[in-house]
Amino acid sequence: MAMNIDDRDQRLDCGARLGPLIDQVADRTAAADPQHQRTCPHCREALAELERVWGHVRAVAREDVAPPQRIVADVMRRIRRELSLPRISLPLDELVPRLVTRALLQTERGSTRISDTVVARIATEAALDVAGVEFLGGSVDISVSGRRVAIGMRLVVEYGASLPALAATVRANAIAHVEALTGLEVERLDISIGDVSDPGVP
Amino acid sequence: MRAAQQGDLRAFEALVRRYRSPVYRIALRMLGDAAAAEDAVQDAFLRAWLALPEFRAESSIGTWLYRIVTNRCLNVLRAERPVQPLEDDQVVAAARPEELAQQQAELGALRRAILRLTPEQRAAFVLRELEGLSYEEIAEVLGATVPAIKGRIHRARLELVEAMRQWR
Numbered sequence: 001m002a003m004n005i006d007d008r009d010q011r012l013d014c015g016a017r018l019g020p021l022i023d024q025v026a027d028r029t030a031a032a033d034p035q036h037q038r039t040c041p042h043c044r045e046a047l048a049e050l051e052r053v054w055g056h057v058r059a060v061a062r063e064d065v066a067p068p069q070r071i072v073a074d075v076m077r078r079i080r081r082e083l084s085l086p087r088i089s090l091p092l093d094e095l096v097p098r099l100v101t102r103a104l105l106q107t108e109r110g111s112t113r114i115s116d117t118v119v120a121r122i123a124t125e126a127a128l129d130v131a132g133v134e135f136l137g138g139s140v141d142i143s144v145s146g147r148r149v150a151i152g153m154r155l156v157v158e159y160g161a162s163l164p165a166l167a168a169t170v171r172a173n174a175i176a177h178v179e180a181l182t183g184l185e186v187e188r189l190d191i192s193i194g195d196v197s198d199p200g201v202p
Numbered sequence: 203m204r205a206a207q208q209g210d211l212r213a214f215e216a217l218v219r220r221y222r223s224p225v226y227r228i229a230l231r232m233l234g235d236a237a238a239a240e241d242a243v244q245d246a247f248l249r250a251w252l253a254l255p256e257f258r259a260e261s262s263i264g265t266w267l268y269r270i271v272t273n274r275c276l277n278v279l280r281a282e283r284p285v286q287p288l289e290d291d292q293v294v295a296a297a298r299p300e301e302l303a304q305q306q307a308e309l310g311a312l313r314r315a316i317l318r319l320t321p322e323q324r325a326a327f328v329l330r331e332l333e334g335l336s337y338e339e340i341a342e343v344l345g346a347t348v349p350a351i352k353g354r355i356h357r358a359r360l361e362l363v364e365a366m367r368q369w370r
Contacts, residue, residue, distance in 0.1 A: 018360075018363075019356065019360065022356070022359045022360065022363055023356060023359070026331065026359055049367075050363065053312075053362070053363055053366045056308055056309055056312045056366070057312065057331050057332075057362075059309060060309060060312060060313060060316075060332065061331060061332040061333075061334070065226070065227050065230055065231075066223060066226075067222050067223060067225075067226035067240070067243065068240065071218075071222055071226065071240065071243060071244070072215065072218050072219055072222060074240075074244055075218050075222075075243070075244055075247040075248065076211070076214075076215050076218065078244060078248050079211065079214070079247075079248060079251050080211070082248065082251070082252070083211075
């Protein structure tokens with residue numbers, strides 16, 4: 001499998017090494033021995049063959065391989081999504097008291113507490129899944145009492161969508177996800193639309 | 203979101219627009235598959251965004267982006283068993299006049315030969331022969347010395363000459 005490459009760096013019948021000829025053609029550098037190359041039939045034949053191969057290499061290099069148009073929008077959407085996700089890297093002493101005061105699900109065999117970070121993250125993901133939502137501005141506000149929760153979020157949306165319809169879709173999707181995943185009851189979800197993205201950006 | 207961050211986003215979007223083509227070309231030629239290349243480009247730009255605070259103007263932003271996408275592709279290639287992309291050259295070639303068919307078939311053979319190079323050789327070859335970077339730039343992108351890069355490219359060239367010879 002792993003052949004010794006140098007075995008293939010053969011000499012031509014005139015004694016010239018093939019390797020330097022390849023680099024000469026590929027890098028378009030000057031011949032090491034121009035006088036010999038001009039007259040030697042072996043060198044001339046090898047150079048012609050190499051020029052042919054490198055003609056193909058240059059043809060591949062010239063091929064028009066453009067990325068799909070949507071790639072910029074896709075990249076920016078992923079970055080905005082990254083920016084929108086609530087951070088949970090709070091120091092522990094900050095996190096614990098917050099947890100203690102958060103949503104509480106009582107059962108006969110114990111209680112479950114769910115922090116507002118969890119609720120905010122689920123609501124954010126559900127909102128970002130709605131087509132037309134670009135990203136969420138600022139943090140998601142969560143206020144909880146017992147098992148009931150109210151959510152507030154700010155959206156930046158794509159230009160051109162009907163804002164009331166978009167808000168209704170976001171509201172329905174976010175409420176459904178939060179309720180299904182946490183077992184909490186979403187009393188209300190307030191949306192403010194802070195901005196629309198630039199129109200006409202591909 | 204803060205105004206500064208918004209401004210950064212717009213500046214970064216301009217950067218993505220400017221470099222999307224070479225970054226995509228590198229990924230496509232490294233991976234040989236359009237969908238995989240697109241994923242690699244997205245990952246590379248996302249990484250670039252996250253690493254932007256650490257970017258120092260020691261190298262050009264282009265060199266830095268090439269390094270990120272090349273490393274991304276090398277990781278993909280090292281992690282996965284190489285999948286030979288389906289080649290439709292033969293199908294295309296059959297419909298063409300003979301000389302063109304020959305030309306197309308040889309280009310197809312060359313593309314396949316490039317995809318058979320080791321990932322490290324392929325990276326150096328793609329940056330040199332297809333993107334036209336200097337040996338010094340490639341050394342910076344791949345984090346190797348100039349003589350090491352020259353050796354790698356030389357071996358890649360020998361492999362390709364050999365492959366094209368066998369094909370004939």
